[in-house]
Amino acid sequence: MDSVTSECLEKHGIVSGRSVSVVDTPGLFDTKMTQEEIMMEIAKSVYLSSPGPHAFLIVFPANMRFTEHEQQIPQVIEMMFGQEVLKYSIILFTHGDLLKKKTIEELINTNVKLRHLVQQCGNRFHVFNNEDENNREQNTDLLQKIDTMIEQNNGYYSNQMYEDAHRFRQLEKERRKREEEERKVQMEKQIQEKTERLMKEKEQRIREEMEAKQRSELERVKAERQREEEQRKQQEEKRIQAEIKRVRSELEHKVRAEMEEKMKVEYKSQTKCDPDIDEFNPELHLSASAANKNSHTGVGAIFGGAVGLFAGPVGAAAGADAGADLGAAIRKWFS
Known part of the structure; x- marks a missing residue:
């Protein structure tokens, strides 16, 4: 052995x-x-x-x-x-x-x-x-x-x-040695080339992943900003609507006050009443304006409207007629 x-x-x-x-x-x-x-x-x-x-x-x-x-x-x-x-x-x-x-x-x-x-x-x-x-x-x-x-x-x-x-x-030994050295050089070259290729592929992959991540982040931020913008617009629209409502209310109140004042002046001018004695009621005046459709004018129309309001919807016309007669008498008395 x-x-x-x-x-x-x-x-x-x-x-x-x-x-x-x-x-x-x-x-x-x-x-x-x-x-x-x-x-x-x-x-x-x-x-x-x-x-x-x-x-x-x-x-x-x-x-x-x-x-x-x-x-x-x-x-x-x-x-x-x-x-x-x-x-x-x-x-x-x-x-x-x-x-x-x-x-x-x-x-x-x-x-x-x-x-x-x-x-x-x-x-x-x-x-x-x-x-x-x-x-x-x-x-x-x-x-x-x-x-x-x-x-x-x-x-x-x-x-x-x-x-x-x-x-x-x-x-032969020297030839093999040279071949071995050449093989090592070639192998080293191949290793370097392969490493370089793999590094480029890896770098490209990393770059693509980073770009995709950035795009995703940009889209997320864009969507978030869009949502915020929509919310801001909604809030702004609410604020505008609230402001419009406020202004509208103020304008309505102002117009109503002006109209009431104008109506009051017109009433006093038409009746020649003492403003310290006669109390102006715009609702009666407006009702009286409706009664004028029956061609009645003056104080009698106003009282006729008032009577129509108390009489209700059914007796509005009759109240207007009666009020017209009463108004004519009052106007004659004041004159």
């Missing part, structure tokens, strides 16, 4: 009469090292294999679950050693004895992701049986597959290829 190798370890030996050097590296997904430390340590394997490794062996236990980490192996290796590295790679399955009656081909074919990885390595794979360590044939078969791969590649993976890959990796 945990990584065993923490730094590159090189071993030499004779296999089938050939000198072989094997460099063991930390796992690509070491549990105790950072990704940067892993990459730096694995990179040493190239120089330990100078002038360059003939083959890269990607090792899996045959019974290991193929997870998301394992799917990333090709990308990680290409990032460290360049895009050509998979042409020099072979998948090596250990603990083949755990497969029991199942073959390694069946294991590969039943796992789509594992099959894709093997295909990326040119369909090159090999399996070791850990319970049959004395079986040297499995070692010889692996070396034979490596020889075939070298022949197909017209050589091995050289230090120069690694240097090119390293240089490319640095350039």
Whole structure:
């Protein structure tokens, strides 16, 4: 479950009469090292294999679950050693004895992701049986597959290829850094533009709300003033009507007094009476004026009107006639 190798370890030996050097590296997904430390340590394997490794062996236990980490192996290796590295790679399955009656081909074919990885390595794979360590044939078969791969590649993976890959990796790193900086600048620009746009929209919204509120307030004030103006006009109209009524009453009283005075003067002039003795009654005079319609004049008409008032509506005409006769007698007596 945990990584065993923490730094590159090189071993030499004779296999089938050939000198072989094997460099063991930390796992690509070491549990105790950072990704940067892993990459730096694995990179040493190239120089330990100078002038360059003939083959890269990607090792899996045959019974290991193929997870998301394992799917990333090709990308990680290409990032460290360049895009050509998979042409020099072979998948090596250990603990083949755990497969029991199942073959390694069946294991590969039943796992789509594992099959894709093997295909990326040119369909090159090999399996070791850990319970049959004395079986040297499995070692010889692996070396034979490596020889075939070298022949197909017209050589091995050289230090120069690694240097090119390293240089490319640095350039790629710088390119990504520039892209990241440009992305940040672009993002900052977009943030500023979006913020500015949102601020303008917010400002416009606030302005519209304030204008609507002001219009509403102006309409309210206008309506309030209109109501106040109507109330003021009503009050003014009431005051005017009251003043007119007062003036009218005064004028009526004044006209009535003048008329009464005029009638009094006329009465005295017509009767030639002593004003200190004769008492003027305007109501009698007005009634007498009505009696004059029967062509009676003078004091008799006035008394006739008075008699008509006492006699009531029915006897008004008769009273006027009688009053006329009485008036004629009185006028004769005074004359």
